[in-house]
Amino acid sequence: MWGAVAKPRPDYPAPEAIAALVDAEGRLAVRVTPGARVESLEIADGRLLAKVRVKPEDGKATAAVQDLLATALGMAPSRLSLLRGATSREKLFRIGD
Numbered sequence: 001m002w003g004a005v006a007k008p009r010p011d012y013p014a015p016e017a018i019a020a021l022v023d024a025e026g027r028l029a030v031r032v033t034p035g036a037r038v039e040s041l042e043i044a045d046g047r048l049l050a051k052v053r054v055k056p057e058d059g060k061a062t063a064a065v066q067d068l069l070a071t072a073l074g075m076a077p078s079r080l081s082l083l084r085g086a087t088s089r090e091k092l093f094r095i096g097d
Contacts, residue, residue, distance in 0.1 A: 011038075011040045011041070011042070012040075012041050012071070012072040013041060013042060013043050013072070015072060015073050015074055017043055018041070018043070018048060018069075018072060018073060019073070019095075021043070021046070021047075021048055022095055025094075026094050026095045026096075027083065027092055027093065027094055027095075028048065028069070028092070028093045028094075028095055029047065029048065029090070029091070029092050030048045030049075030050050030065060030069070030090075030091045030092075030093060031047055031048070031049050031050070031089060031090060031091075032049075032050050032051075032052065032061060032062075032065050032089045032090075032091055033049070033050070033051045033052070033089070034052055034054060034055055034056040034061035034064075034089075035052075035053070035054070035055050035056070035061075036051035036052060036053060037053070038051065038053070039051060039052050039053055039064070039068060041068060041069070041072050050065045050068055050069070052064040052065055052068060056087075059086065062082060062085075062086060062091065065091065066080050066082070066093070069093065073095070075095075078096075079095065079096040080093050080094070080095060080096065081093065081094045081096060
């Protein structure tokens with residue numbers, strides 16, 4: 001019998017590196033790739049790129065990105081709010097206090 005295969009842990013940049021991308025008003029821009037093979041966050045050309053396995057239906061990909069960001073930053077997902085981009089690959093989140 002084959003056992004369950006463990007999901008690989010997402011790869012995150014350091015929380016300090018992500019926090020450095022937050023602007024003075026507490027906003028963080030994220031470029032999202034839904035339907036990816038593996039979940040990850042990476043910084044490329046001064047931008048945060050998020051890859052999530054979930055398909056972009058009914059806000060599921062946005063919720064997955066919010067959870068991924070919260071985990072990488074070590075905070076609760078409720079401290080992140082989506083300001084813009086509910087149906088776009090370009091999203092803007094506010095990091096709450």
